[in-house]
Amino acid sequence: MTDKSPTTPDHPDPHLDPTDDTDEPAFDWMKPASAAKSAPNSTEKSTEKSTASTAAGTAAAVSPAAPSPAASTAGQPESRADRKAAEATAGQPEAVQPDTVQPDTVQPDAEKSGVPAGTAQEDIERRNAERRTAEREQAARTKPVLPRVMQVLLAVIYPLILLVLAVRAVTSPMFLWVEYNRPGFPGDGYGFSTDDRMTYGSYAVDYLSNWSGPRYLGDLVDQSGERLFRDGEVSHMADVKAVILSTFGAGTLLILLGLVAVIYLKRKRRGGVRRGLFAGSIVTLAIIIGLGTLAALGWEQFFTDFHRIFFANGTWTFSLQDTLIRLFPGQFWMDAGIVIGALVLLASLLTLILTWPTRRRRGLGKKAADASTATDTEKNDTETDTKTATATATGADTVDTAGAGPVADGTAGSTGNTGNEETGTARTRHTV
Numbered sequence: 001m002t003d004k005s006p007t008t009p010d011h012p013d014p015h016l017d018p019t020d021d022t023d024e025p026a027f028d029w030m031k032p033a034s035a036a037k038s039a040p041n042s043t044e045k046s047t048e049k050s051t052a053s054t055a056a057g058t059a060a061a062v063s064p065a066a067p068s069p070a071a072s073t074a075g076q077p078e079s080r081a082d083r084k085a086a087e088a089t090a091g092q093p094e095a096v097q098p099d100t101v102q103p104d105t106v107q108p109d110a111e112k113s114g115v116p117a118g119t120a121q122e123d124i125e126r127r128n129a130e131r132r133t134a135e136r137e138q139a140a141r142t143k144p145v146l147p148r149v150m151q152v153l154l155a156v157i158y159p160l161i162l163l164v165l166a167v168r169a170v171t172s173p174m175f176l177w178v179e180y181n182r183p184g185f186p187g188d189g190y191g192f193s194t195d196d197r198m199t200y201g202s203y204a205v206d207y208l209s210n211w212s213g214p215r216y217l218g219d220l221v222d223q224s225g226e227r228l229f230r231d232g233e234v235s236h237m238a239d240v241k242a243v244i245l246s247t248f249g250a251g252t253l254l255i256l257l258g259l260v261a262v263i264y265l266k267r268k269r270r271g272g273v274r275r276g277l278f279a280g281s282i283v284t285l286a287i288i289i290g291l292g293t294l295a296a297l298g299w300e301q302f303f304t305d306f307h308r309i310f311f312a313n314g315t316w317t318f319s320l321q322d323t324l325i326r327l328f329p330g331q332f333w334m335d336a337g338i339v340i341g342a343l344v345l346l347a348s349l350l351t352l353i354l355t356w357p358t359r360r361r362r363g364l365g366k367k368a369a370d371a372s373t374a375t376d377t378e379k380n381d382t383e384t385d386t387k388t389a390t391a392t393a394t395g396a397d398t399v400d401t402a403g404a405g406p407v408a409d410g411t412a413g414s415t416g417n418t419g420n421e422e423t424g425t426a427r428t429r430h431t432v
Helices: 025-030 033-062 069-074 080-091 117-141 145-170 173-181 194-209 231-268 272-297 299-310 323-327 330-354 364-408 417-431
Strands: none
Touching: 145 231, 145 272, 145 330, 173 194, 173 330, 194 231, 194 323, 231 272, 231 323, 272 299, 272 330, 299 330
């Protein structure tokens, strides 16, 4: 059904001529032939403009700081299609070039510092080894305190031990017998014979070392029935007994302590016993020489001062008729002092000789012997190596000379048996 109603004056007919509209390519079929021919050109122009605009936008994105004039001119659209193409191009995000990370550019800290990882680890291990070695050397150089204390203690108590042992040797019946029977010992002017002195003197000496009370001497009587020792003499002997027993007890403790020090030093420090006894012998010699000098300069004064140290005044002086003076005259105490000093001096000298720090005792002789043995071994090894090297070099020269025969006489060698004989002759000649 076709609408053929006339158009009213109020609604004029629409403008249907597409020649004036150059922006709508959809109406090209309605254009005249001339317009239709020019449409492809305009389309091509629009495509070229769009392409140019796209290229210009890409160029601007790549180098926005220096846009070319051609790109700026091409970037201005002249039609709706060009504008849409330009908007589409402008709406696309710029291509972000990913950061290219080269694997070789990422380096560990050791490589950044210029040191390989293996070398750094070896350096750390070497430093740790050096630190441990230094600690061990420091510990070896640092000597323990207790061995030194034991060594000094042994050196101090050694003179006291010798003195106690010498006193014990004098306070014995054997010394009494030797003293009473030696030539030149003064006799008793009040009737005691040598046998009487030996009997009564043995009671007095035994009392000093036993655990009996004062009655051990107080109840003794002579041949006439009278008391042998007066109360003052018994009291003084009781005082002497207290001093002697205390000395022997202290000497026993010192001997035990010395044995402990010797055992400890023998286990913990090599040569510690020898050094302690050597120092102790020197101290003993100094003490004995000093005391002997004082006694030689004034025996009476020395004897008096000695008694004042251990006994109260007035308790150790007696008359010539008292039994103690008759049994133990002044010559007896002088001889006893000489014997004590001689025993201590002899023991200290013997100890000094036996502990003298010779090269062998200090271990230097062994070290020197070991060093000499090592030197001889090195010399022997060197001589053996030299001989081996010489023999090897001689053998190599022989082999080389023998091998060079066929090369030098190659022509003769290639001829047959004659060449072999010549080669053997040449080998024999060079070997000799």
